[in-house]
Amino acid sequence: MAKARLKVPKKAKKGDIITVKSLISHPMETGQRKDKKGNKIPRKIINNVVCNYNGKKVLESNWAPAISANPYLAFNLRASESGTVEVIWTDDDGSKTTQSAKITVS
Amino acid sequence: MKKARLIGAAIVGFGMTLTAAAYAEDEVRSGYYWATEETKAMQDDDFANPGFIWVESGSEHWTKVEGDAGKACQSCHENAEKSMVGVANKYPKYREDMGKLQNVEQRINECRTKFMKAKAFKWESEPMLALTTYVRHQSKGLPVEVDIDGPARKFYEAGKAFYNERRGQLDMACKHCHQDNAGGILRANVLTQGQSNGFPTYRLKWNKIGSLHRRFRGCNKQVRSKPFAYGADEYVNLELFLNHRGTGLKIETPAVRN
């Protein structure tokens, strides 16, 4: 039950380079730790993040277990038209978490 | 530090070397003061601060109807962003009917069991951390302001005694690190005054948010003493003492600390 947050400026001028900030609650279990009984805790991480802007993929990132728990990612986008910025996080187990935000470009 | 007058002398007590920096007892400082620039930046930006995951989740719990009475927190307290402003910074409070102190977690569980007819949350559970963080966050920026007069006095004194009392195999009291050596270095870590104004706090070490009592238990374990239970009277009394000791500091919940 990952909880995701996404911040995109509500308004921007056409051509502006805006900053998108994202955060998702996730333990990013490395697969290298052991539990109290000495059994390996299986790896479970977010391994892929995609950002779509009005349905078009603008950024993709692949993550290794070295990304900290509750991963934060900030990146840039060039504001071209009003619409939706959507970020999709994919877990090792295949589950996806999506968060989106509207932007008005003038 | 205003007067960075280093008392060069290393205190060799308990086989541990502490570098003692000048520290005046009346200079109250939040742990924020000793955090690195990067950690400060992480706390300062509401969006980069991972503690806000719990603030947000707390706001959802606030409106969630649970229990046989069919109520949510908001059924009685309405909008937390108004009703909870300036509330948590005054806790723990003396409760005459209970004959002792009550802190925020205990107040939440009282509401749940008594008025919502719902099950009490476990202390360090996700919903309890989320709600406590959410409620404390409404007082962010307000000064810590607890009442230690009247009937609360003896609990304050008990908390103060606990703070100054040696315990555990290392025979150390809270004050040895957080008062006598605050600002000094314990191996690679800076010892802070151990103030409570940022709790529940997102700790880099924990990878999540945690309660003040979790921190107490951690400290107690580090000096190799048996920790008390979450919500134990000893800890609630200590909480009152600590909050009073930090009078004037502003609530930072959710703070980010090492």
Add this chain to the structure above:
Amino acid sequence: MKARDHDGLSRRGFLAAAGGGAVLAATITIVPLDANADVASTKKAVAAITGGKETKSGRIKIKAPQIAENGRVVPLTMSVESPMTDSDYVKSLHVFVQNNPNPDVASFHFTPDCGAAHVSFRCRMGQTSPVIALAEMSDGTFYQTDVNVKVTIGGCGG
């Protein structure tokens, strides 16, 4: 969360410190992984991306703490100089921490629509290490930069 390696050491170190100063030095010394092995595995990871092509210096900026407050959460900001036009942009940025058990951290794949090849994120570092950034440009050239980030052993911190 249960402690990872370096924290286990910190706890032991703390207890050793409590037991006696002499033991302290011995206990907190981290046995470094074979430095050459780390360099080799990172080089291999880089070569897998570049295909053995030469990497140039410059263009990449890394903002990282000199000393991380906690190796579990090391904030990093990286940017690659580029006009980010359809004909000239940064395709990818790959990040490695040389001395981690596995040097891979993340890969970021940009498009001209990003406007700037600029990312902030947080990574885990088991010990002091170079953080390496490798950028792949749209014309097929590569740039590489690194910075050293120190990771210290905590004192206590229940």
